Amino acid sequence: MTSILWLRRDLRRSDHPALVAAHDAAGAGGVLPVFVVDPTLTASAGPARLAALHEALSGARESFDDALVVRHGRPEEVLPALAREVRAASVHVTAETTPYGRRRDERVRAALSPDVPLVMTGSPYAVTPGRVRTGGGTPYQVFTPFSRAWRDHGWRRPAAAPPGVRWHRGVTSEPLPAGSDGPSAARSRVDERGALERWHEFLDAGIETYAVDRDRPDLAGTSGMSVHLKYGTIHPRTMLADLAAVTADRGPDVTTYVNELCWREFYADVLWHRPASAWADLRPGLSAMAYDDPATPAFAAWQSGRTGYPLVDAGMRQLLAEGWMHNRVRMVTASFLVKDLHVWWPHGARHFLAHLRDGDVASNSHGWQWVAGTGTDAAPYFRVFNPVAQGERFDPLGDYVRRYVPELGHVAGRAVHQPWRVAGAYDGGYPAPIVDHGAERDEALRRYAAARG
Ligand SMILES: Cc1cc2nc3c(=O)[nH]c(=O)nc-3n(C[C@H](O)[C@H](O)[C@H](O)COP(=O)(O)OP(=O)(O)OC[C@H]3O[C@@H](n4cnc5c(N)ncnc54)[C@H](O)[C@@H]3O)c2cc1C
Known part of the structure; x- marks a missing residue:
């Protein structure tokens, strides 16, 4: 057989x-x-x-x-x-x-x-989506109680490789799908060997600064494992088993990392229970929200990284150049589209999903919904990321912006986050801001208030 x-x-x-x-x-x-x-x-x-x-x-x-x-x-x-x-x-x-x-x-x-x-x-998860439930048997709506129950539930040990698998050979194979010349972050090869090498490298040098550096897009402070989890070149249970063996002095970093893996599991669980939330608001509270048409030059400027806000543009260009974007910058660029340009989140989510190497419908759509205020988080509609403040805080020397926005390469230090204050900053052809962040923030809050009645 x-x-x-x-x-x-x-x-x-x-x-x-x-x-x-x-x-x-x-x-x-x-x-x-x-x-x-x-x-x-x-x-x-x-x-x-x-x-x-x-x-x-x-x-x-x-x-x-x-x-x-x-x-x-x-x-x-x-x-x-x-x-x-x-x-x-x-x-x-x-x-x-x-x-x-x-x-x-x-x-x-x-x-x-x-x-x-x-x-x-x-399944592709440590705990199969749909399994972690409240005492009443209902799905969790909020991350923190889910994460507690997920840890309490626990997971199996990695499955042992079956010895001496006999392969069925002699069947005609067709060519691999084209696409070998796409952009790549090249942190590791996307295959099983690349996954294990990258993972062990991170465990040897990386995990000990994870809790502090993970929010800094200018540093290589994260694991780069998302593309491997996407294609399953490693199973999260293998990673969790290795993390359990990491020495106790790295406790806070391990806890933070396990928490991030848990976000992936939580979003998969939410999507399992509510499949329509892949492309529509999870919660109906903002269904009356007024959004703008995405078919505008502003949306195109966002897609190509020419909004005039350096952190937003660096992120959008990193996405196009590498097929990856740092998590902090995903939040800032998503917030800019939804709250500064007033575009409904699925339009941005589709752009991300098409370009991300780690594009995953559960993490992507629910990451977007978290930012948009339509998802699992209770009341974040009033949270509007300020792209300048975020840049100055998380890219304090401006290195991340200069790496992806060469027109600003001559602007030194953190001043790069406010080119309008630096004489000669626009000499390289960088565009002026396409909107006024303060005014659009007020407009977003006005629309949210109206939608909530
Ligand atoms: C708008 C938006 C869209 C996103 N789209 C995707 C996506 O399509 N695919 C994807 O894998 N992640 C997505 N994320 C989550 C997160 O940005 C990436 O998982 C992370 O940047 C991957 O880099 P890393 O492996 O170096 O992360 P690390 O910081 O090293 O994290 C380790 C792992 O934890 C998981 N993880 C970390 N943060 C999150 C998170 N916020 N939500 C869910 N899982 C997380 C990932 O599996 C990641 O590989 C999105 C976040 C936002 C805000």
Whole structure:
């Protein structure tokens, strides 16, 4: 008998419960690992996402001893055909938790022959979304109680690699999806080996300053693991097991890091319970909010990093250049779009998702909703990030701005955050601010007050 292992957000060999299940179910026919290039998903991905996928699949070929088969097409057509071709007895997957992934998997289940089950084992999370609940059995609405319950629930140890997996070989594979020349932050290769190397590097030198440096976009103070978690080149449980072994003197940094991993789990849990929140307000309180049309030069200026606000522009250009943006700057750029330009958050979320290598619908849409005041946080609608104050505080020497905005390269120190105060600052062609932040902040608060009645 042959088992198909249909890989999606789990492009690794180690700590892979679905691989263990496929191996246990397979007889002499062995395990056939397959990745289906789904046109629905590649159509919405920009060059950086496609480049990362290409890298992750190249690496998965190595991880799976060159047995990985790539096929292009709609999964509900490709998988039943492949199952017939190799006479598979079962198709194994890591359970998907996003709205599109869940619908797609149900279509595949229905399209497979009744004697070929779609078997789901594990998830891309330490605790499978939907499992952590309040005492009354309802989902958590707020992060802090969720995080407590999530820690109390705990997680399994990493799954041991099955010994001597027999691969099913001799099946035709199609080319990898194009995209090898997209932009890259190049902090690590997006494959299993790159994930483990980057992770151990961070544990050796990085975690001890994480709690302090994580908010500084000018420093390499974060782990850079999001792209690996996105493609599943590492499982978060592996990371949590390693963190549990880190020495006690790094306690605060470890606690902070585990908390960040928990945000990823929380947002996946929220999306599991409320799939519509991927692209619509989670809470209805601001449904009467007046937004502006995104089809304006201001939206285009935001997308290309030419708003005249240096921290916003540096972030938007980092996104286009590297397919990644620092978390603090994601908050500031998102706030600028929603509260200074008055554009509804899904328009910005789509732009981020297309360009981020780590683009993940749960973390992205709920990160945006947190900023917009429509999401899980109780009352943040009045929180409006000041891009100048944020720049002066978190990029205190101005290095981050100068790295991504070369027109301001001649402006020294933190003065770069207020070029309108520096003689000659605009000589390099940097644009003047497209809006007045103070006035737009007042306008945002006025619209929020009106929407809340
Ligand atoms: C508007 C907005 C959009 C975002 N979009 C995404 C996205 O598409 N994909 C994505 O992975 N993250 C997203 N985030 C969260 C966060 O910005 C990134 O996870 C982080 O910048 C990744 O860099 P890192 O791995 O070096 O982070 P580290 O600081 O090293 O954090 C470690 C891990 O914790 C998780 N994490 C950290 N912060 C958050 C957070 N606020 N929410 C959820 N998980 C978090 C990530 O898995 C990350 O890899 C978004 C945040 C905002 C405000």
